Amino acid sequence: MERERPAEDDQVERLFAGLVSHGLIVPVDVHGIFGRGAVFEDVLRRVDEMIVRQSAEPAESLTFPPVIDRSVIQRTDYLDSFPQLAGLIYGFLGDHRDAHQLSGRVHRGEPWGELMSLTDVCLNPAACYPLYPTMTGVLPLAGRLVTMLNWVYRREPSPEPTRMQAFRVREFVRAGSPAMVLEWREAWIRRGLDLLRRLGLPAQTEVASDPFFGRVGAVLAEGQRAQQLKFEVVVPVVSDDHPTALCSFNYHQDHFGHAFDIHQDDGSVAHTACLGFGLERVVIALFRHHGFDPDSWPAEVRAEIWC
Amino acid sequence: MERERPAEDDQVERLFAGLVSHGLIVPVDVHGIFGRGAVFEDVLRRVDEMIVRQSAEPAESLTFPPVIDRSVIQRTDYLDSFPQLAGLIYGFLGDHRDAHQLSGRVHRGEPWGELMSLTDVCLNPAACYPLYPTMTGVLPLAGRLVTMLNWVYRREPSPEPTRMQAFRVREFVRAGSPAMVLEWREAWIRRGLDLLRRLGLPAQTEVASDPFFGRVGAVLAEGQRAQQLKFEVVVPVVSDDHPTALCSFNYHQDHFGHAFDIHQDDGSVAHTACLGFGLERVVIALFRHHGFDPDSWPAEVRAEIWC
Numbered sequence: 001m002e003r004e005r006p007a008e009d010d011q012v013e014r015l016f017a018g019l020v021s022h023g024l025i026v027p028v029d030v031h032g033i034f035g036r037g038a039v040f041e042d043v044l045r046r047v048d049e050m051i052v053r054q055s056a057e058p059a060e061s062l063t064f065p066p067v068i069d070r071s072v073i074q075r076t077d078y079l080d081s082f083p084q085l086a087g088l089i090y091g092f093l094g095d096h097r098d099a100h101q102l103s104g105r106v107h108r109g110e111p112w113g114e115l116m117s118l119t120d121v122c123l124n125p126a127a128c129y130p131l132y133p134t135m136t137g138v139l140p141l142a143g144r145l146v147t148m149l150n151w152v153y154r155r156e157p158s159p160e161p162t163r164m165q166a167f168r169v170r171e172f173v174r175a176g177s178p179a180m181v182l183e184w185r186e187a188w189i190r191r192g193l194d195l196l197r198r199l200g201l202p203a204q205t206e207v208a209s210d211p212f213f214g215r216v217g218a219v220l221a222e223g224q225r226a227q228q229l230k231f232e233v234v235v236p237v238v239s240d241d242h243p244t245a246l247c248s249f250n251y252h253q254d255h256f257g258h259a260f261d262i263h264q265d266d267g268s269v270a271h272t273a274c275l276g277f278g279l280e281r282v283v284i285a286l287f288r289h290h291g292f293d294p295d296s297w298p299a300e301v302r303a304e305i306w307c
Numbered sequence: 308m309e310r311e312r313p314a315e316d317d318q319v320e321r322l323f324a325g326l327v328s329h330g331l332i333v334p335v336d337v338h339g340i341f342g343r344g345a346v347f348e349d350v351l352r353r354v355d356e357m358i359v360r361q362s363a364e365p366a367e368s369l370t371f372p373p374v375i376d377r378s379v380i381q382r383t384d385y386l387d388s389f390p391q392l393a394g395l396i397y398g399f400l401g402d403h404r405d406a407h408q409l410s411g412r413v414h415r416g417e418p419w420g421e422l423m424s425l426t427d428v429c430l431n432p433a434a435c436y437p438l439y440p441t442m443t444g445v446l447p448l449a450g451r452l453v454t455m456l457n458w459v460y461r462r463e464p465s466p467e468p469t470r471m472q473a474f475r476v477r478e479f480v481r482a483g484s485p486a487m488v489l490e491w492r493e494a495w496i497r498r499g500l501d502l503l504r505r506l507g508l509p510a511q512t513e514v515a516s517d518p519f520f521g522r523v524g525a526v527l528a529e530g531q532r533a534q535q536l537k538f539e540v541v542v543p544v545v546s547d548d549h550p551t552a553l554c555s556f557n558y559h560q561d562h563f564g565h566a567f568d569i570h571q572d573d574g575s576v577a578h579t580a581c582l583g584f585g586l587e588r589v590v591i592a593l594f595r596h597h598g599f600d601p602d603s604w605p606a607e608v609r610a611e612i613w614c
């Protein structure tokens with residue numbers, strides 16, 4: 001990853017310190033897992049409701065825990081593409097003697113990681129992942145539209161407050177024919193851009209790629225860009241040169257349809273697309289652009305959020 | 308753990324099947340991590356708001372991610388007391404060659420758990436744990452009262468829908484002198500019992516203990532009961548003989564005060580108590596006692612929730 005320049009480091013520190021001193025977040029000794037205060041949460045909840053109101057069609061609503069079936073990331077080749085971001089869950093499966101050994105090692109400050117075993121659950125790497133296995137089978141003729149607000153995990157600890165290990169994503173998933181899915185994504189790219197601009201944020205659309213691992217990953221990322229499979233709406237938060245993605249719009253083609261046997265009525269493999277708003281990122285962008293006190297935000301922005 | 312009797316197994320299966328067939332939950336191939344539908348979530352959110360309204364005093368409000376600083380469970384000896392319930396997070400720290408090896412093993416179905424490394428984060432084992440390290444220092448004279456709604460993890464997969472691996476807890480924490488903390492807990496035990504009875508649930512208070520690990524743990528549990536450190540409000544859900552705890556009230560004495568250097572103004576170590584409502588458990592108890600369609604629930608119960 002590219003080294004941030006000192007000017008960005010200053011901006012990162014000022015932003016984090018401002019969020020803390022105004023009680024908006026509560027620092028924790030590990031990067032990317034800070035606590036959120038009441039005002040932060042109020043803005044987040046209202047921004048989320050505002051996003052949900054933009055959906056032109058009614059969507060089914062589901063909520064999944066932050067922990068999912070580990071087989072989901074294996075069936076989708078997540079550990080090939082993003083091993084560096086995964087969070088696997090290990091548990092203690094031992095007996096009394098093993099527990100005694102574990103306790104001794106922990107208290108003596110000795111390594112104890114090998115006393116734990118891989119379990120059949122992992123952290124959810126993207127809000128939409130737990131949905132696809134529940135779609136196995138034949139879709140209705142009009143396809144499906146589902147919305148979710150889930151906690152997501154990415155192992156990328158950073159002092160930059162918008163780069164978190166754990167955060168919430170408001171996600172929509174559209175499943176159906178390629179035409180249904182692409183038309184839906186196009187409409188939402190415009191809506192997402194419009195929504196963030198109404199919040200007074202200098203938002204722009206970009207063709208983007210996922211952070212695929214390694215040299216093979218660089219080739220995959222190039223292919224993703226060339227096919228315009230991923231768009232982001234970005235806003236400068238800690239750097240004008242490297243704006244932050246607040247929402248992304250991904251066309252998966254038949255990747256999940258194949259992995260989970262999701263079909264259309266005519267027997268063809270279903271296509272899917274998703275869009276996700278990083279809710280903490282939108283909230284932090286608002287504090288960055290409008291100040292740390294929501295009472296002093298521009299009236300037109302307040303009217304959008306506290307409507 | 309005691310073997311459930313066949314009658315309870317039947318009850319467990321009927322309850323799970325009813326929740327699924329009414330779209331209240333969405334089954335997942337691993338036990339204890341099912342998805343939640345829109346009606347389930349609506350009831351959960353309203354029950355949560357009802358609980359928060361019971362607090363006699365205004366509480367500070369914080370939200371923590373499902374993932375916390377691993378040092379918190381080490382400083383509180385959680386791995387001594389409950390190793391079997393912990394969820395540690397492991398990540399991939401390797402290079403290109405290691406990634407290639409990982410991918411090969413995953414695709415060939417060979418063991419790959421040892422290719423991952425213990426990280427400095429773990430799943431949150433109880434809603435209040437991430438709060439205590441943020442309290443280090445001297446408390447205000449009147450102590451502190453904080454409320455949180457956090458996702459919690461326990462490694463105890465079960466087909467019983469109220470025994471989940473991942474669930475939400477509405478928690479309150481009181482920190483201060485022993486007298487402040489005990490008086491607060493007493494008032495809340497009455498409030499918790501009253502609240503669940505107003506929801507039409509046959510609730511009872513019990514002295515309880517935590518599921519400490521092993522033979523030493525059995526002694527710890529006995530001591531906890533003898534000192535009445537833990538109370539629960541229980542309601543029959545899948546068994547009349549073994550009712551389910553919907554909320555618990557725990558007096559920690561100076562356990563967390565010592566672990567995180569939390570002091571009172573006079574220099575003495577602060578005492579703490581917490582209470583937590585298992586939100587999914589309350590919701591499932593409501594469906595079990597009043598039926599799977601909230602429109603047909605008793606009018607007085609509906610009036611409490613949709614007020």
